[in-house]
Amino acid sequence: MNAPLLSISRRLRHTPFTRRVTEAGVKAYTVYNHMLLPTVFKSVEADYHHLKKHVQIWDVSCERQIEIKGPDAAKLMQMLTPRDLRAMTPGQCYYVPIVDATGGMLNDPVALKFDEEKFYISIADNDTLYWAQGIAYGFRLDVDVNEPDVSPLAIQGPKAEDLMARVFGESVRDIKFFKFRMYDFLGQSMAIARSGYSKQGGYEIYVDGTEYGEPLWDALMEAGADLNVRAGCPNAIERVEAGLLSYGNDMNWRNTPHECGLGRFCDTILAIGCVGRDALLRVAMEGPMRQIRSISIDGDKVPLCTNMWLAFVDGKEIGEITSAVWSPDFETNVAIGMIDREYWDDGTIIEVQTPDGMRKATVCEKSFI
Amino acid sequence: MNAPLLSISRRLRHTPFTRRVTEAGVKAYTVYNHMLLPTVFKSVEADYHHLKKHVQIWDVSCERQIEIKGPDAAKLMQMLTPRDLRAMTPGQCYYVPIVDATGGMLNDPVALKFDEEKFYISIADNDTLYWAQGIAYGFRLDVDVNEPDVSPLAIQGPKAEDLMARVFGESVRDIKFFKFRMYDFLGQSMAIARSGYSKQGGYEIYVDGTEYGEPLWDALMEAGADLNVRAGCPNAIERVEAGLLSYGNDMNWRNTPHECGLGRFCDTILAIGCVGRDALLRVAMEGPMRQIRSISIDGDKVPLCTNMWLAFVDGKEIGEITSAVWSPDFETNVAIGMIDREYWDDGTIIEVQTPDGMRKATVCEKSFI
Numbered sequence: 126m127n128a129p130l131l132s133i134s135r136r137l138r139h140t141p142f143t144r145r146v147t148e149a150g151v152k153a154y155t156v157y158n159h160m161l162l163p164t165v166f167k168s169v170e171a172d173y174h175h176l177k178k179h180v181q182i183w184d185v186s187c188e189r190q191i192e193i194k195g196p197d198a199a200k201l202m203q204m205l206t207p208r209d210l211r212a213m214t215p216g217q218c219y220y221v222p223i224v225d226a227t228g229g230m231l232n233d234p235v236a237l238k239f240d241e242e243k244f245y246i247s248i249a250d251n252d253t254l255y256w257a258q259g260i261a262y263g264f265r266l267d268v269d270v271n272e273p274d275v276s277p278l279a280i281q282g283p284k285a286e287d288l289m290a291r292v293f294g295e296s297v298r299d300i301k302f303f304k305f306r307m308y309d310f311l312g313q314s315m316a317i318a319r320s321g322y323s324k325q326g327g328y329e330i331y332v333d334g335t336e337y338g339e340p341l342w343d344a345l346m347e348a349g350a351d352l353n354v355r356a357g358c359p360n361a362i363e364r365v366e367a368g369l370l371s372y373g374n375d376m377n378w379r380n381t382p383h384e385c386g387l388g389r390f391c392d393t394i395l396a397i398g399c400v401g402r403d404a405l406l407r408v409a410m411e412g413p414m415r416q417i418r419s420i421s422i423d424g425d426k427v428p429l430c431t432n433m434w435l436a437f438v439d440g441k442e443i444g445e446i447t448s449a450v451w452s453p454d455f456e457t458n459v460a461i462g463m464i465d466r467e468y469w470d471d472g473t474i475i476e477v478q479t480p481d482g483m484r485k486a487t488v489c490e491k492s493f494i
Numbered sequence: 495m496n497a498p499l500l501s502i503s504r505r506l507r508h509t510p511f512t513r514r515v516t517e518a519g520v521k522a523y524t525v526y527n528h529m530l531l532p533t534v535f536k537s538v539e540a541d542y543h544h545l546k547k548h549v550q551i552w553d554v555s556c557e558r559q560i561e562i563k564g565p566d567a568a569k570l571m572q573m574l575t576p577r578d579l580r581a582m583t584p585g586q587c588y589y590v591p592i593v594d595a596t597g598g599m600l601n602d603p604v605a606l607k608f609d610e611e612k613f614y615i616s617i618a619d620n621d622t623l624y625w626a627q628g629i630a631y632g633f634r635l636d637v638d639v640n641e642p643d644v645s646p647l648a649i650q651g652p653k654a655e656d657l658m659a660r661v662f663g664e665s666v667r668d669i670k671f672f673k674f675r676m677y678d679f680l681g682q683s684m685a686i687a688r689s690g691y692s693k694q695g696g697y698e699i700y701v702d703g704t705e706y707g708e709p710l711w712d713a714l715m716e717a718g719a720d721l722n723v724r725a726g727c728p729n730a731i732e733r734v735e736a737g738l739l740s741y742g743n744d745m746n747w748r749n750t751p752h753e754c755g756l757g758r759f760c761d762t763i764l765a766i767g768c769v770g771r772d773a774l775l776r777v778a779m780e781g782p783m784r785q786i787r788s789i790s791i792d793g794d795k796v797p798l799c800t801n802m803w804l805a806f807v808d809g810k811e812i813g814e815i816t817s818a819v820w821s822p823d824f825e826t827n828v829a830i831g832m833i834d835r836e837y838w839d840d841g842t843i844i845e846v847q848t849p850d851g852m853r854k855a856t857v858c859e860k861s862f863i
Contacts, residue, residue, distance in 0.1 A: 130522035131500035132533035133800045135816055153499035156525035164501035252621035259625045262595055263632010371506030390674030431502045447504055
């Protein structure tokens with residue numbers, strides 16, 4: 126199945142940047158958190174080469190925020206995740222697996238701590254908001270849990286720092302990875318974090334108020350003209366090369382954080398209060414039965430991976446591929462999949478059932494970049 | 495903005511019928527509950543005329559089910575909705591507004607009662623599943639709340655009854671509106687309800703198990719060849735003519751059921767246990783300040799309504815249009831919008847700010863069909 130048309134209605138929410146994205150010639154979208162997320166401007170490959178050389182502005186408004194405010198904010202945050210949040214300080218970003226009572230992954234967001242009584246959770250594609258609201262209501266927590274009018278704009282690519290310094294000042298260069306600081310734009314304060322869904326470096330601006338969207342977009346485009354800045358979006362090739370997981374593609378509620386290779390973010394013994402703690406203590410004792418791996422698939426460019434492809438060794442099913450795409454830089458098909466414990470070691474040769482036939486593939490311990 | 499391309503990935507889930515839908519020549523999709531929902535086969539207008547004359551098979555798998563099972567199932571159901579569920583009997587479908595603690599609409603699903611300990615909630619586009627799970631966890635209810643492998647297939651149009659009788663037997667003719675019965679298909683039991691997202695009459699089959707999807711599709715297509723059966727989908731024109739609301743388009747969490755014209759489904763005084771009861775008792779006392787209305791908009795075919803259009807009287811903002819489309823049968827633009835109390839009476843003349851200019855419009859008490 127290649128790209129069909131997308132019927133747009135109000136239900137697929139526009140973002141503060143949609144008009145600019147349209148003017149920039151967006152060719153395709155996906156839908157993410159009930160919102161339009163651009164996927165292609167020139168072509169996935171052209172966008173990829175540009176991202177690795179220059180700087181792009183990404184409308185990632187669809188990374189909606191759950192704002193948790195109030196005296197019990199920190200308590201609710203700890204209920205949601207097996208990561209120990211006690212040492213988290215204001216200005217830090219934490220990657221926090223969010224789990225249900227069975228330890229199943231509900232989401233894999235980045236959380237921002239503003240102070241003891243205010244957090245953002247920048248969520249992947251589902252309404253984890255309702256889970257947080259249901260827990261808050263059920264436990265009568267003193268918190269307000271809502272989706273604010275905050276829309277992240279990502280600046281990604283090797284020239285991102287130069288571009289950001291021109292618009293927000295030299296001090297943005299000092300922001301460390303997974304830290305954020307507050308900056309003013311047109312008199313409005315907004316968080317800027319050193320983060321983003323690529324391995325090319327960059328920032329995410331938590332644009333606080335729809336009305337600031339277009340002025341900020343325009344300011345960045347103008348300031349970056351000689352840096353070859355252009356509109357971009359999370360790139361299907363680069364993110365698989367980088368081993369960046371995509372919730373809903375590479376994992377869902379069936380998987381534990383340990384299966385997703387996120388065991389290092391689970392301090393489950395210390396995460397007292399986490400609703401999935403009992404289940405995850407069990408998982409931590411036994412270890413996961415399968416885990417996410419990067420995989421290279423032999424042969425020419427694979428077809429579009431729109432569904433799970435099963436993986437085999439000697440005719441036995443041993444896993445599944447969930448994302449796969451041709452990498453021009455590595456000259457192989459890069460992929461992400463869930464592989465059974467006995468076959469997940471680096472270099473294991475497996476077979477993958479692609480829509481155009483069985484192919485040889487190799488399990489990789491590390492991502493490509 | 496006219497239809498761009500949709501980039502498909504595993505995250506936008508295929509359905510048990512996607513292969514058949516593709517073979518039937520689907521032209522466009524939307525994304526609904528993280529799943530592909532067809533929107534156009536021949537053209538929206540051609541599909542509309544066909545739906546009103548013949549019979550169509552709709553892949554509405556995206557109406558995902560929340561299955562609530564266990565001793566506290568009825569208790570949890572009543573916590574979710576202000577509709578009094580005490581008189582609901584097995585085999586009944588109820589339209590149940592689902593509200594949060596402030597009485598805001600979280601969803602407007604149809605619920606099916608199998609017995610005291612088993613319900614389905616056939617949800618509109620959001621993860622109300624997590625709200626139900628959060629409440630169940632918070633209140634330590636003895637229930638299992640999950641999304642089963644059940645995918646509704648709708649049979650809609652004036653010849654739906656004839657087609658269904660051929661495949662499931664004459665007794666389907668006796669199923670009353672918003673009732674369901676269990677039928678066997680290839681040895682598998684599944685609920686069949688007299689319901690659906692059109693006013694042309696028809697059924698929804700709750701296909702229980704992905705593996706039954708294609709055989710059932712094929713059986714219906716074969717049995718209906720001389721009835722001019724074909725693949726269809728919820729139709730953007732027919733549903734607006736019929737005044738069928740679309741969650742996310744015509745309403746969201748900001749609205750109360752009363753604003754959505756669903757006051758008749760709120761027995762709030764009797765709905766003891768509903769989490770939104772206190773807030774809705776207040777609303778019921780004061781009445782809504784604005785309400786959903788059907789609206790006809792003068793002039794030629796309106797542009798695609800992808801965002802809210804504001805409505806005015808004498809230059810004062812008095813509401814908003816959320817869905818609008820040209821109706822070939824009524825030879826006017828039919829629309830749905832939220833109109834302030836002072837202006838919602840039948841026949842009130844208003845002005846609507848469409849992308850191609852201000853137009854005269856008329857508020858209608860009733861839907862067009």
